[in-house]
Amino acid sequence: MAARRVMASSDIIPPLFDKSRKEIVNSSTIGIDFLGNALSNDLIYEGTRLKWCNDLDSLKAFVAEVLDLNGKWCSPGGGSKRFTSSNAELTLTWYSGKQNTLLFQGKDGNLIRDGCVKFCQTRDGVMKSSCKQVQALSKNSELQRDLIAPNILESEPTSISRPANQVDVASQQRISKPQIPEQSNYKQSASPFAAPMNNNNSKINKNTLMNKNNRNGHRNNGHHNNSGLNQCKSQNVSLQPFISVPVNNGDPESVPFYDTNRDLQNKALQINQIANMPEKQPISDWIGSLPLIEIPIQAKNNQHINRNTSNKLPFPKRHRTKPPSYRTGHRHQSLEWLSHLDIVYQLCKRLKIAHLNIRSLKSNTHLTQLRDLARRENFDILTISETWLNTSVSSAEVRIDGYNLFRLDRLNKRGGGVCTYVRKELKSSVLKSLTFISEENFHQPWINVQCQKFKSLIICVAYRPPDCPLHCFEHTLKPNYMEALVLNKSIVILGDLNCDGLKDNCVEYKIMDRFLNEMNLTQLIKSPTRITDATQSLLDVILVSSKSI
DNA sequence: TGCGCTGGTGGTGTAGTTTC
C-alpha cells in the first residue's frame, strides 16, 4: 500500500467555500490558470452551452483535478452521466452523444459554470491572439527552426502530461512568455481549484494512466467503476470531509455524539482534528467515523420515493420479473410478509414498543412499509436492527414523520447497524457514555426516554452479529447494563442477540440465560420470531429489568 | 470453514416520455 501523506487542511476544506477562491472563480484570470491543464481543452463553450468533447474518464479527471470536486458519479441513463458533489452545492450532468452538453446545477454549479465560460472565452481569445502573433513571427527565418508551431497553435487537446501552451518550454520561451504573461502562475498552481501540483503535472499523468488502465482492463462494475471515488481514495482526499471524527472504540466516553444542527459550528474543529491525524493511522479510523447521529426530525413529505416507485408492489420493482422468492427459511422477506413473524413487540402498560430486524433500511420498500407500520400501529418506540446504514445515507432519508431518530451505524464493514425511532412527544436523549459499537461489533445504543405522563425508562437496542463472540454479554453488555441500573429507571433491552431462545441446550442459549439470570432480566418474548416450514427460532428478544413494566 | 444462495448496490444500454 502506498504511504499516505499527512492530511492537510487543503484536503478537507472545499475550495469553493473558501472566500479567496470564490474571488478567483469570479475573476477573469480563471482561464489563464486553467490553461495549465490540458484536460480543460476538452471544455468548449458553444453558443450558450458548455460542452465536454472527450470521454467520461477525462471528464472525471477534469472534475477531480481541475475543479477539485469530490463526489459521486452515477449513470441515470440515456447516455447521461451525473456527478453530485459532496463538497459543493453542485450537480453536473453530461449528456454524451451528439451534443455533449455539460449542465451545471446548484448554487456552486452556477458559479463554476460562469468560471468555465469565462475560461473558454479567455482561452479562445488567447489562442486566436497567439495564432496571429506566431504566424507573424514564423515569417522570421531565424525563429522558424526553434518553433514547433503546429504543436502550440493547433494544440490538439490530447497531451495530458504536457500543458497545451507549454509544449516545449525551452524552445518556446521567447514566444509564449510575452504573449501569455500569466503563464507563470501555472508553475505555482495549475488551477485555483486544484490541489497543489508539482511542476511536471505528474498528478494528471497518474490519473490519466489510471483511467487508461480502467479502459483497458476488464469491465468494472458496481463498486469498482466509481472512478471518481477511486480517484479520491487514491489521492488521499477525504471522502467525508465534514463528518469525520476520530473514534476511540475502546473508550465509550470518547464516542462522539453528533448533532447535525451544530454541524457548521463544529466543522472547523473537526477539520483540524482530521488534519492532525497521524499519517499511519488506518483510514477506517477517521473516514466517516461518526457512529452516532441524532437528528431532530423535520416533517416533510417523503421525497425519496420515486414518483413511479410506489409501494404498490410487495417487493422492489427492479425484481418484479424475478421477485425475491418468498421461500421459507430466509430472512430477506418484505416487512409485510414477515410482519407477523419478525416483529416482536410488547404493549407495555404505558408505552407501545416494538422491535424489528429489518435487514436494510436502505431499501425503499422496507422503508415505506416501516413507515406504514409505524403509522398503523402507532408505536411509541420502534427499534430496528440490521439497518445496514452507513454515512452514505442521511438521517433525513430514513426519517419517519413524528419520530426522532437515533442511529448507530456500523462503519468498519457492511451490514449491521441499529436505530431507534422515538415519538416526538417523548423527551428522549442518548446516553453517550454507554452508547457504542464494540470491537466485536456488538451494537448497543442506550436512550433515555421521558414523558410527563409516562414513567421514564431506558431503552437499549442490542444487536449481536452472528460472528460476535459470546463473551460480549459479560464484557460488553453487562458493564453498561450495570451502569444503567444506577440511574434507577426501568430498563428495556430490545434486539437481535442471535441466540435462539428455543434451543435451551445450545451454548448460546445457556450463556444468554446465565446472563439474564445474573442480571435479573426477564425475557418477554416466548414465541418464535421466525417461523419457516422446517424451523422455528427466537432470535429477537425484549428484556426488561422489572416485571412490572 | 467453505460453499451456495440471496438481496442490495451500482454499473451499462435501450426505449419511452416530457419539455422546449
Place this chain on the structure above:
DNA sequence: GAAACTACACCACCAGCGCA
C-alpha cells in the same frame, strides 16, 4: 425534432446468512 429526463432490464460484485 432534439434535448432532457425517466424507467426499466440486465449484469456483476459484495456481504450476510444458512447449512453441511
